Amino acid sequence: MGRSPCCEKAHTNKGAWTKEEDDRLIAYIRAHGEGCWRSLPKAAGLLRCGKSCRLRWINYLRPDLKRGNFTEEEDELIIKLHSLLGNKWSLIAGRLPGRTDNEIKNYWNTHIRRKLLNRGIDPATHRPVNDNPTSHHTNTNATATTTATAANNNNNNSSLDVGTTTTTTISFANANPITHLVKEEVEDEAKHNSDGGDHRKIKNTLPEIQERCPDLNLELRISPPHHHQQQNNSSSSSSSSSYIQPQIQHVNYHHHHHQQPLKTGGRTSSFPSGTTICFACSLGIENSKECSCTTSLNGTSSSSTGYDFLGLKTGVLDYRSLEMK
DNA sequence: AATTGCTCCAACCGCCAACCC
C-alpha cells in the first residue's frame, strides 16, 4: 500500500526552477497569499508539486530573506543555539531573521562544522574532540572546564583570530538556567500553539533538552575589542566582563514585516528597528523574568544594555563559576 | 584545454503529527 503521493508525479517538473516558474509562484502568492500548497500549483499554472512550491517560496523567493554571507555574529549565534537545540534547524532559523532552516542547515554542514573541528570542538557534542566522553557523564552539577586552544589555526579571516582565544565549555546541570529558558520557551509554545500550531517540536525537544543538558561552548576572547569599537563607543565600559558579550550584541532582532511570527513561542511581537534585546527575548520569551530588556522595549530604558547573550550581564548565568585561564 | 576532485547549496525524499471529514 504505502502512502499516497503528495502530488501527481507523472506531470510535474523537477529540478531547478526556471525564472518563469518563479515569477508565476511569486505572482500567485502576492495575489492570494500562502496556503493550500496542494492546490497552489494548479491554480498558479505550475507543473510542480505543492511541496516543491512551498520549499521554493520559503527557501528562496520569500521577500524577507536576507541572503548573502553569514556574519560572524550569526555564526556564533548558530553555534550557541545548536548547542542548546541540536539539529532543530527550524527553531534555530526562528532566531535568525531572514535566514531559513535549509540555509542554516547547509551552512552548518559546510562551514560551521569545519570551523568547530578546526577549533578542536566536536560539532555534534560541542565538546573538545579529544575530551574523554566518559568524563562528562557525571556532570550533575554546573561545572565549567576551560580549555585554552590554538583556535582558528586554519581560519584566516575569522575575527576570532586576533587576540587570545579561550574556549570555555560550560556543563549545565539540572539547574541550568539556559535550559530553563529553552524549556520555558518550549512549554510556552505549547500554550501558544493551542490554536493549531505544530506540536511535534514540543514533544521532540523537551525530553531532549532535559536529558542532554548539553555543554555550551563559549568562545570567550580576552582581548581588547577591535572591530566593533565604533559601535561600542557609547557604552564606554571596556571591562573584560562586558566584552564577554561580544559581537552578538549587534544582531538586531527586529522582524521584517513579511516574516512569519517566530514559530517557537508563537511570538508575533516586533521590536523597534535598532532595538537590541536580551537573550531571553531572542528566544521569544521576552516577558519572562529572565528578560533584561523589557524596560528598553517599553521605551523607558535608562541604558542601552545591548545584547545580553546568555544572561551574562544580568547574572542569569553564573559566569563567576567559570575558570578563565 | 581537458580532466579530475572538491565544495556548496537548491531541491528532493521520507517521515511524522496535526488537521479534517
Place this chain on the structure above:
DNA sequence: CGGGTTGGCGGTTGGAGCAAT
C-alpha cells in the same frame, strides 16, 4: 474515533561552479 490528507521538518542528494593537476 479512525483513516486519509496536509504541512512541516530533518536528512540526503545531485549538479553547478571552481580550483588543482
